[in-house]
Amino acid sequence: MREQVKVIKLSGNLNATTSQEFRQNITDVIENGAKIVLVDFKDVTFMDSSGLGALVLAFKTLRAADTKLVLCSINEQVRILFELTNMDKVFEIFPSQDAFNQVLLSKT
Known part of the structure; x- marks a missing residue:
């Protein structure tokens, strides 16, 4: 069974x-039951400590819901x-x- 991935x-x-x-x-993702959340930073131009704090909080929240958080395309x-x-x-x-997709496919 392929894991459900939600891309943000x-x-x-x-x-x-x-x-x-x-x-x-992130709250919406948990309610929809995704097993992996991929946060795509391709179009992010800047992140400050508040953004980093939001990511850490998301990581902890998702981990508590047994969901994995991964990132891609950071500048x-x-x-x-x-x-x-x-x-x-x-x-x-x-x-x-x-x-990310290649690694995911190699595990299935």
Whole structure:
């Protein structure tokens, strides 16, 4: 059986203003019963500490619901923020959505 994957595509800035909408997306995903949530950062241009906090909260919330959170397509600014905070060790990050799909398909 193939696991249910929900893709959340973010765009623009992930900050205090936009993180509330992101948290609502996570709540919706839990209610719909996805087993894996892939957050696609391809169109994200900037993320600050509020955005990072929203991601950590989402990670904890999803883990409690037995759902895995993975990220893909992060840009250089986001990657540096992850490395400075050691969050690159916490989150599973794929170079692209295609790379994620290939790994997922290889497990089925």
